[in-house]
Amino acid sequence: MxxxxxxxxxxxxxxxxxxxxxxxxxxxxxxxxxxxxxxxxxxxxxxxxxxxxxxxxxxxxxxxxxxxxxxxxxxxxxxxxxxxxxxxxxxxxxxxxxxxxxxxxxxxxxxxxxxxxxxxxxxxxxxxxxxxxxxxxxxxxxxxxxxxxxxxxxxxxxxxxxxxxxxxxxxxxxxxxxxxxxxxxxxxxxxxxxxxxxxxxxxxxxxxxxxxxxxxxxxxxxxxxxxxxxxxxxxxxxxxxxxxxxxxxxxxxxxxxxxxxxxxxxxxxxxxxxxxxxxxxxxxxxxxxxxxxxxxxxxxxxxxxxxxxxxxxxxxxxxxxxxxxxxxxxxxxxxxxxxxxxxxxxxxxxxxxxxxxxxxxxxxxxxxxxxxxxxxDSDGYYWFRGRKKEIIIRAGSNISPQEVEEALYRHPAVLEAGVVGQGDSVYGEIVVAFVVLREGFRAEASELREFAQKHLADYKVPEKFVFLAEMPKSPVGKVHRRALRGMLVSASAMAV
The missing domain is CATH 3.40.50.12780 (ANL, N-terminal domain)
Known part of the structure; x- marks a missing residue:
């Protein structure tokens, strides 16, 4: 051929x-x-x-x-x-x-x-x-x-x-x-x-x-x-x-x-x-x-x-x-x-x-x-309904939540990190990071964002950070991403 x-x-x-x-x-x-x-x-x-x-x-x-x-x-x-x-x-x-x-x-x-x-x-x-x-x-x-x-x-x-x-x-x-x-x-x-x-x-x-x-x-x-x-x-x-x-x-x-x-x-x-x-x-x-x-x-x-x-x-x-x-x-x-x-x-x-x-x-x-x-549908047209995977797609680029989390975990103040995508009218999705800080440590969103920029491509860096006292977990102990997405519309968490 x-x-x-x-x-x-x-x-x-x-x-x-x-x-x-x-x-x-x-x-x-x-x-x-x-x-x-x-x-x-x-x-x-x-x-x-x-x-x-x-x-x-x-x-x-x-x-x-x-x-x-x-x-x-x-x-x-x-x-x-x-x-x-x-x-x-x-x-x-x-x-x-x-x-x-x-x-x-x-x-x-x-x-x-x-x-x-x-x-x-x-x-x-x-x-x-x-x-x-x-x-x-x-x-x-x-x-x-x-x-x-x-x-x-x-x-x-x-x-x-x-x-x-x-x-x-x-x-x-x-x-x-x-x-x-x-x-x-x-x-x-x-x-x-x-x-x-x-x-x-x-x-x-x-x-x-x-x-x-x-x-x-x-x-x-x-x-x-x-x-x-x-x-x-x-x-x-x-x-x-x-x-x-x-x-x-x-x-x-x-x-x-x-x-x-x-x-x-x-x-x-x-x-x-x-x-x-x-x-x-x-x-x-x-x-x-x-x-x-x-x-x-x-x-x-x-x-x-x-x-x-x-x-x-x-x-x-x-x-x-x-x-x-x-x-x-x-x-x-x-x-x-x-x-x-x-x-x-x-x-x-x-x-x-x-x-x-x-x-x-x-x-x-x-x-x-x-x-x-x-x-x-009955005419053979396909309609997109969402993603089975947890992958975040920002402006056509695939982003693994685990990869972003791995970068954030390198910061000494980060105890736990959970990353999800949030719908966006321009980019399709943007990256949002939920963070639990170690006791006795302080870190602002700007500091974490600057830190992430040293380890990740620009499109993978979280646009928003949400600081939590405790990370929601699934029954098997994994980060509960569905709960995190729910928090994005909750007044109990503030994204910065």
């Missing part, structure tokens, strides 16, 4: 001079991208890396990021994408857990990567290599069923889990995405990539656009004005964003309208989409905001079809994807009733890195347990 590297080479042969990527003032053609990635793939192997070895990419959206991804794929290695917002202890865990051999980090991010260490080679520049003799036929064949991509995502455990995608599952992601969006839109369009290229939705969009020979505009960081200016300058035709980011984009366009008539496809995914946002978006932009559903483990799954959008619904399953909604016993629920979403798709991940227990719990007889709750 064809892999992503083959697909890039095929387009380089067909449309060599067409621009594949724009980023700021830089651009690169399909031919140049293909030659550079082939040369870098050979360089990886010349350094002694073996097929399957892990190469970490700790870089904001850029042409270099895409070069690294495709070079790793062509060499038969495994790319480990690392969120650039993570702090050194978080990076260190991933580098060690994945046994990364080589880590490429952007120059401005080098201090945190070096502090993390991980026992791997750390580079802040791509090697300058001759491309005249770059011949993809000189590279060894790539096994489609070997790991190609490793993305760490927070789950119900304190430490993030490494989601493993093979070359086959990534190419299947492209096939499914193309069927859902349409080949013509991808080939002739200009896709704006705002989400970081460690986000599965962003990667699916990039890989699909490259496979069809379209053009992608990369933004290194999110800025509402910058998004609108990019749409205007490059005549972008499509953009997928988190609902929380769309709030800011809509506000900016309403405040200072730009010429964005080229945009004909806008999608919100990664979290539930408020109906009010969809209504306001259409009023400001003059086109509907489609809602989609997917996850790091499998994407895309569900999308609201153009011309048949139902506001508030996630949409209908895309081609090649099968969904079930089951009860706690694993039995399919009747139409309209709520249960857990199970997914069977050729784009499903194969499991979690070095975690057979988590893999067995998540994948059963080919069905992936999402942990998300939904119902399905």
């Amino acid at each position: 064809m892999n992503l590297g083959d697909a890039l080479h095929s387009q380089a042969q067909r449309i060599p001079q067409k621009t594949a990527l724009f980023c700021g003032e830089s651009r690169i053609s399909y031919q140049a991208l293909d030659e550079l990635t082939t040369a870098l793939a050979k360089w990886f192997l010349d350094q002694g890396l073996q097929p399957g070895d892990r190469v970490a990419i700790h870089w904001t959206n850029s042409i270099q990021t895409v070069q690294l991804l495709y070079s790793v794929f062509k060499a038969g290695l495994t790319a480990v994408t690392i969120n650039t917002r993570l702090k050194a202890p978080e990076i260190e865990f991933m580098l060690n857990h994945a046994q990364v051999r080589m880590c490429f980090t952007e120059a401005v991010l080098l201090p945190s990567a070096e502090q993390a260490g991980g026992g791997c080679t750390i580079l802040s520049e791509l090697p300058v290599l001759p491309t005249a003799e770059a011949d993809p036929r000189a590279l060894p064949p790539v096994d489609p069923d070997e790991p190609a991509l490793l993305i760490y995502t927070s789950g119900t455990t304190a430490r993030p889990k490494g989601v493993v995608h093979t070359h086959r599952s990534l190419y299947s992601t492209v096939v499914i995405t193309v069927r859902a969006i349409g080949p013509r839109e991808l080939e002739e369009g200009v896709a704006l990539c705002v989400l970081p290229l460690m986000h599965m939705g962003a990667l699916a969009g990039l890989f699909s656009t490259v496979c069809l020979g379209g053009t992608t505009v990369l933004l290194p960081r999110f800025d509402p004005a910058g998004v609108l200016e990019a749409i205007e300058e490059f005549r972008c035709t499509s953009l997928t964003c988190l609902p929380s980011l769309w709030h800011f984009i809509v506000d900016e366009q309403a405040r200072k309208p730009r010429r964005v008539s080229s945009l004909n496809a806008a999608c919100a995914a990664g979290d539930a989409v408020p109906v009010a946002l969809q209504t306001r978006f259409e009023a400001v932009f003059g086109l509907p905001l489609q809602e989609g559903y997917g996850m790091t483990e499998s994407v895309p799954l569900v999308i609201n079809p153009k011309g048949a959008i139902r506001s508030g619904s996630m949409g209908v399953p895309v081609e090649h994807v099968a969904l079930r909604i089951v009860d706690v016993a694993g039995v399919d629920v009747p139409e309209g009733e709520t249960g857990e979403i199970l997914v069977r798709s050729p784009a499903n991940c194969i499991g979690y890195w070095n975690d057979p227990g988590a893999t067995r719990a998540a994948i059963e007889a080919g069905w992936l347990h999402t942990g998300d709750l939904a119902s399905c």
